[in-house]
Amino acid sequence: xxxxxxxxxxxxxxxxxxxxxxxxxxxxxxxxxxxxxxxxxxxxxxxxxxxxxxxxxxxxxxxxxxxxxxxxxxxxxxxxxxxxxxxxxxxxxxxxxxxxxxxxxxxxxxxxxxxxxxxxxxxxxxxxxxxxxxxxxxxxxxxxxxxxxxxxxxxx
Numbered sequence: 001x002x003x004x005x006x007x008x009x010x011x012x013x014x015x016x017x018x019x020x021x022x023x024x025x026x027x028x029x030x031x032x033x034x035x036x037x038x039x040x041x042x043x044x045x046x047x048x049x050x051x052x053x054x055x056x057x058x059x060x061x062x063x064x065x066x067x068x069x070x071x072x073x074x075x076x077x078x079x080x081x082x083x084x085x086x087x088x089x090x091x092x093x094x095x096x097x098x099x100x101x102x103x104x105x106x107x108x109x110x111x112x113x114x115x116x117x118x119x120x121x122x123x124x125x126x127x128x129x130x131x132x133x134x135x136x137x138x139x140x141x142x143x144x145x146x147x148x149x150x151x152x153x154x155x156x
């Protein structure tokens with residue numbers, strides 16, 4: 001039986017997913033969003049993908065950007081996940097947020113960081129799947145991992 005969107009959403013809420021913050025910058029606008037759709041696609045060449053809803057606050061900025069950054073959140077970064085999950089004006093979004101000096105689209109203290117250049121965009125229903133080449137891949141000082149399941153963040 002195929003359910004409606006509510007049934008699909010309810011089922012996938014029960015499936016744990018890693019939590020990261022994706023940040024893009026384009027046309028002088030910098031925006032970030034908490035996502036759980038980050039996927040390692042290929043090792044050779046190194047590729048990742050994310051799926052982003054067309055109504056997401058990050059969508060227009062990411063779609064216009066050539067590259068984007070990912071901060072994979074650690075177990076003590078639930079506050080960052082909650083912050084970037086809210087829809088707030090772009091200027092307010094960065095108040096009090098610690099970023100790396102060498103790449104201000106990467107959040108301090110993460111488990112790891114990725115900078116990726118978009119290669120392909122694949123429209124998929126109400127989302128777009130972005131496939132990107134990894135340009136930077138670094139482990140960070142963060143510990144454990146942060147996952148999202150049953151409408152809550154869980155530290156590993």
